[in-house]
Amino acid sequence: MKVTLFATCLVDMFQTNVGKATVELLERLGCMVEFPESQVCCGQPAYNSGYVKDSKEAMKKMIDTFRDAEVIVCPSGSCAYMFHEYQHIFKGDPVWEPKAKKLADKTYELTEFIVDVLKTEDVGARLNGKATYHTSCHMTRLLGVREAPIKLLQHVKGLEFTELPNKHQCCGFGGTFSVKMAQISEQMVDEKVQHAEETEADYLIGADAGCLMNIGGRMERVGAPLKVLHIAEVLNSR
CATH class of the missing domain: 3.40.50.11810 (Rossmann fold)
Structure with a gap:
């Protein structure tokens, strides 16, 4: 199975060993892992601080970045949830709400993906x-x-x-x-x-x-x- 890694900011900047472990684990489980270098912050810190308008620019960037991904796997429950939250943030937007829903439907937290999708415990x-x-x-x-x-x-x-x-x-x-x-x-x-x-x-x-x-x-x-x-x-x- 081909999966696309959403690494998250904290993993990218502070815990690169977690990113490496995630890739190695997924590959050992038979997955081919892709990493889009254009990914940025998911916008969660700004959004949770009340900067909704500014955070939407980062969200749109991430939606476009992962547009062609078949399955998105994230080693962070918080950031994976933020991808699911996009569809509610863009509710009523005829362009971005459908895109955000597609993103949510293919996004999984790492352990959720292993157990529920790969059927492995x-x-x-x-x-x-x-x-x-x-x-x-x-x-x-x-x-x-x-x-x-x-x-x-x-x-x-x-x-x-x-x-x-x-x-x-x-x-x-x-x-x-x-x-x-x-x-x-x-x-x-x-x-x-x-x-x-x-x-x-x-x-x-x-x-x-x-x-x-x-x-x-x-x-x-x-x-x-x-x-x-x-x-x-x-x-x-x-």
Whole structure:
């Protein structure tokens, strides 16, 4: 199957290892991966900050960039959801709403694609240790991807999985929320770190680069012993 990778800004700028792991994993699962170099930001930070008009230019650029893609795969639930949100943002626009709906219909978050499209739950990964999983807000509450990442992690050989207490709570990132409401965000991420430490896990795993950057950064500052990993890195481990 030919898939087109929507890498996301954070992966492109800060977590290139996640992009590499995603490509290697998909190729090992029999996919041919394409990467349009003209892709830019999906517009989510500007849109969520209220700059709707300005963000639409980036959205139109992305719609055009992925116009010819058969299937779009994204290693971020938040950014994958934003592609689905385009059709509502352009609702009533005779030109862009139909294009946005076509984009949404072929866009999948990485674990959703593996489980629901490729019909695979065991990707042959191995990682020794104990792990817990952070359920990011956009991916679970808005995109509706809840079971796929857990099913995949439960098949990773050598990995003992334990549920994260109060997993439904936001980590405090929320994009620009963590900048505008830094003190509140800090308290939220401290709670997340505390709950992760309570599991006595070796790894905290997630599927959104923003959440992992926020949690991982706080863990480093307070000296928490867990290693933070993107689920693509885990599933690509051998």
